[in-house]
Amino acid sequence: MNFELGDVLIRREDIGQRVREMASDISSAYGDKELVLVGVLKGAVVFLSDLIRSLPVSMVIELDFLGVSSYGSSTESSGVVRIIKDLDINISGRNVIVVEDIVDTGLTLSYLMNILRERDPETLDVCALLDKPSRRKTDIDIAFRGFEIPDEFVVGYGLDYSGKWRNLPEIYTVTEKS
Numbered sequence: 018m019n020f021e022l023g024d025v026l027i028r029r030e031d032i033g034q035r036v037r038e039m040a041s042d043i044s045s046a047y048g049d050k051e052l053v054l055v056g057v058l059k060g061a062v063v064f065l066s067d068l069i070r071s072l073p074v075s076m077v078i079e080l081d082f083l084g085v086s087s088y089g090s091s092t093e094s095s096g097v098v099r100i101i102k103d104l105d106i107n108i109s110g111r112n113v114i115v116v117e118d119i120v121d122t123g124l125t126l127s128y129l130m131n132i133l134r135e136r137d138p139e140t141l142d143v144c145a146l147l148d149k150p151s152r153r154k155t156d157i158d159i160a161f162r163g164f165e166i167p168d169e170f171v172v173g174y175g176l177d178y179s180g181k182w183r184n185l186p187e188i189y190t191v192t193e194k195s
């Protein structure tokens with residue numbers, strides 16, 4: 018199937034505003050505790066980079082990344098998750114927040130959370146910019162959530178379709194090319 022850009026779903030200003038609010042929520046929740054932010058590659062990179070710059074400069078934050086297999090070139094989740102890049106650091110006893118672009122079926126995050134929980138972090142939370150609750154196949158507790166969106170495939174602000182459109186500053190829906 019071939020897709021083209023549809024409408025803007027979330028405007029740049031609204032993303033910026035919400036990211037600042039989420040950073041403020043994180044800072045209130047953790048106070049002066051040291052944090053490890055784990056970005057899930059590649060979609061969460063744009064969100065993560067804005068998020069850390071909205072956190073107070075006094076917060077001590079370590080960054081790490083997890084690479085997982087995703088949709089490939091299709092827009093449907095296979096439910097199969099594979100770790101392509103593991104963490105570099107030991108998270109035992111640390112306060113960890115997993116930063117995701119979008120929670121759809123929840124299968125990816127559920128798998129990742131199980132793996133990370135086994136490594137004995139002091140705390141483990143999820144921060145996701147977008148949430149499509151209508152598609153959920155497993156329970157996920159999202160401590161910090163940006164926007165709830167309808168069941169539409171979206172791109173931009175780090176999210177891609179076949180490697181395209183990650184660089185868009187706004188979040189768009191895609192439509193099927195006729």
Ligand code: 5GP
Pocket residue numbers: 060087088094117118119120121122123124125126169170171172176177178
């Ligand atoms: P889940 O395992 O929750 O079904 O899917 C999570 C991953 O699927 C996300 O991290 C993202 O990579 C991809 N994904 C889910 N929905 C969308 C979407 O609407 N647009 C894009 N670009 N990726 C999505």
